[in-house]
Ligand code: ACM
């Protein structure tokens with residue numbers, strides 16, 4: 288068995304393979320550490336639902352049984368101190384996954400799954416025996432932030448659709464689900480203190496469904512007349528968080544302030560500079576209506592919303608958006624002008640950092656940290672705020688990194704999954720390197736990782752979501768995990784052919800070679 292034939296994604300750090308095989312069958316027993324009970328149950332469920340094997344679990348590592356066993360253990364001798372790292376050893380008698388923490392064991396299982404041959408699945412009279420190659424795999428991630436953002440503001444996706452995304456993320460060893468919950472076109476999270484956010488802001492009457500954002504054409508484009516609505520109750524979100532947590536994924540909620548707030552302003556126009564009235568937007572692009580930074584009730588509102596958000600989401604990091612907030616309204620607003628004067632901000636350009644810092648300080652007082660899109664950068668920005676880079680001013684971003692700021696990379700031209708395959712081909716998504724060449728090695732640790740983004744202006748359903756995301760998300764997951772010098776697009780393509788079999792099992796509507804090689 289050569290290294291190539293194992294075909295694992297993401298490619299592990301180190302694989303040593305042998306000639307022998309382990310036979311997995313119904314007599315195989317899972318022996319597990321008590322702390323790994325949930326992980327063991329997940330493995331049992333995979334073996335049952337995908338391979339038809341009903342195998343037993345025993346919570347006992349002291350047992351004499353040492354033949355035909357799968358061992359899951361937390362190992363303090365584990366040299367691997369990275370809690371996401373693991374060792375997977377397959378011998379003729381056993382398969383063993385060990386790590387210093389449950390995360391690592393979970394990832395070891397994701398690798399182990401890929402060693403089980405899928406070719407017998409679905410065939411009749413299967414003998415329920417699977418030969419697994421003997422290997423020693425030592426593995427750990429390159430980056431600690433390996434994310435996917437899903438925009439549910441432009442189009443809503445159900446709880447079960449989101450769970451499927453989380454399942455696929457876990458299989459790819461991704462660990463941050465960035466939930467973009469609010470947009471000009473829809474507010475998707477229940478906030479008990481502001482019931483109109485769900486009653487009014489979660490519904491729009493239709494969509495101006497053109498791809499061109501040219502403003503002089505907008506008024507001529509008719510509405511499609513298909514209403515779009517939906518939101519998650521706080522209970523729904525708790526259920527999703529639990530589901531994600533069991534898969535070692537942190538859900539990072541994004542409440543996008545002060546721009547991209549037209550839907551919220553439709554319900555609470557007093558939070559704007561002009562007072563409205565507004566409608567939940569039916570078109571895309573940058574909107575001039577934003578939160579008024581001059582009015583104290585805007586801070587009251589954002590803090591009250593965030594109070595409920597941090598009650599629901601255990602994530603230490605909260606995304607506060609901050610992208611594409613035009614200053615047009617602030618320039619003419621007496622309240623905003625008074626704020627500039629009172630706070631000696633100098634110009635309208637500094638209103639956003641004033642807002643961001645107040646929110647950052649508030650969340651810090653509650654033990655949380657903010658991340659925001661790169662437009663939040665400013666020399667006065669709170670030093671703990673993480674920058675989420677997506678476009679334009681990379682030079683400025685790197686200056687901040689050199690001064691100590693941490694960054695997550697979502698370069699628009701490489702990891703925006705909503706772009707067509709002729710603009711971001713699979714190879715471009717795969718070969719994109721998140722650490723900029725010009726950044727000195729001593730600062731590399733401040734690049735926390737990579738996050739793919741799926742904006743949903745033109746992604747109306749699960750089928751399109753999956754088609755846009757797969758296979759490019761698989762490529763980006765490998766960048767997040769695999770050492771740079773082990774990445775190879777040709778090898779990836781070969782491994783992808785095998786991985787597609789898994790996507791078939793998950794019933795994923797992925798783009799086929801002839802579709803993405805335009
Ligand atoms: C963005 O794409 N507006 C972050």
Ligand code: ZN
Pocket residue numbers: 559560578579580581582616617620621622623
């Ligand atoms: Zn104002």
